[in-house]
Amino acid sequence: MxxxxxxxxxxxxxxxxxxxxxxxxxxxxxxxxxxxxxxxxxxxxxxxxxxxxxxKGNLPAPIYAIPTEDYQSRISNPYRPEVKLIFREDYSDFLAENKLQRAVAEISWRLVNETSASINKTQANLIALRIKEVFAEGQGFTWEKGTLQVTYRDPLHGIRFSLFVASQAEAIRVIERVLEVAEVAFNEELISVSKTNKTYPVVPSTHEVYGKEVKGIRRRPLTDVRFYRAELHVYGLRSPIRLVDLHFSGESLV
Structure with a gap:
C-alpha cells in the first residue's frame, strides 16, 4: 500500500x-x-x-501563534469567513546550497455576505471549484515576487491585501485572478503602490546572534511562487477547511 x-x-x-x-x-x-x-x-x-x-519543505518551522480557541474567544464580534490562497517557491539547488527558506505568499479576502451560520459545504465547494479552475491548472499558477508593494483595497467586498511583486503589471495580473474567484469586478483606482529605495541581497549575509554566526532573514526575494493550497477559515471551527490542495498532503474539497 x-x-x-x-x-x-x-x-x-x-x-x-x-x-x-x-x-x-x-x-x-x-x-x-x-x-x-x-x-x-x-x-x-x-x-x-x-x-x-x-x-516538499514540510519540516515544521518555529512560529508565533496561539491556539485557535483562545484567539476566537478574544474576538468580541465573530469574523466573517475568510478565503486564503497560499503560494510557495519551488524547491531548487540554489535554496539548498545557501540554506534558504522557501519564499511564501498568502492572499486572502472575507466573504462579507456570509457568516459562520450561513456558510455551508455547497458554497465552499463552489468556491473551491473556481479556485481550482483559476489557480490549480497544470502545476499551479505562478507569479513573480519582488520588492514593489502593491495594495488592493475594496472594503465593500471584503478585499484588502498587499503583494510584493516584481512590477505593477504583475500585481494586476494576480489581482485579476483573485477577483475572478471572488466574482468581483476589477477597479484600477483601488490600487496603491509603494516603492522602496532599499536593496535586498539575494543571499542574506551572516551576523552574530547569541554568540553564533547565523544567516540573516531573507527579505523581499525576487523569485517565482506557485499556488499550492487554498483554505476556508470559519469562526467556530478549530481547523481551516481545505478547499484545494496541490501539495497532496491531505484531503481537500476538490
Whole structure:
C-alpha cells in the first residue's frame, strides 16, 4: 500500500519529469524519492523524509501563534469567513546550497455576505471549484515576487491585501485572478503602490546572534511562487477547511 500511495504522490508532483532521466534537472531527485520493492525499511524512511521534508519543505518551522480557541474567544464580534490562497517557491539547488527558506505568499479576502451560520459545504465547494479552475491548472499558477508593494483595497467586498511583486503589471495580473474567484469586478483606482529605495541581497549575509554566526532573514526575494493550497477559515471551527490542495498532503474539497 505504501509503495502505491507514496509513488503516486511523487509521480503527480514530478509531472513532466521522465522516469530515470538524470539529464533532467529534477530527474535525480525524482529517482531518489520513488520507493522500490527492494527498499529496506530504513531506505523507505529516508526516501520519504527526502520527499516530504527536503523537497516538499514540510519540516515544521518555529512560529508565533496561539491556539485557535483562545484567539476566537478574544474576538468580541465573530469574523466573517475568510478565503486564503497560499503560494510557495519551488524547491531548487540554489535554496539548498545557501540554506534558504522557501519564499511564501498568502492572499486572502472575507466573504462579507456570509457568516459562520450561513456558510455551508455547497458554497465552499463552489468556491473551491473556481479556485481550482483559476489557480490549480497544470502545476499551479505562478507569479513573480519582488520588492514593489502593491495594495488592493475594496472594503465593500471584503478585499484588502498587499503583494510584493516584481512590477505593477504583475500585481494586476494576480489581482485579476483573485477577483475572478471572488466574482468581483476589477477597479484600477483601488490600487496603491509603494516603492522602496532599499536593496535586498539575494543571499542574506551572516551576523552574530547569541554568540553564533547565523544567516540573516531573507527579505523581499525576487523569485517565482506557485499556488499550492487554498483554505476556508470559519469562526467556530478549530481547523481551516481545505478547499484545494496541490501539495497532496491531505484531503481537500476538490
Amino acid at each position: 505504501l509503495l502505491g500511495t507514496h509513488n503516486r504522490t511523487v509521480q503527480k508532483t514530478f509531472i513532466g519529469v521522465p522516469d530515470a532521466d538524470l539529464e533532467h534537472p529534477l530527474g535525480g531527485m525524482k529517482i531518489a524519492c520513488l520507493l522500490t520493492p527492494d527498499d529496506t525499511v530504513d531506505m523507505i524512511l529516508l526516501r520519504m523524509m527526502l520527499f516530504w521534508f527536503e523537497f
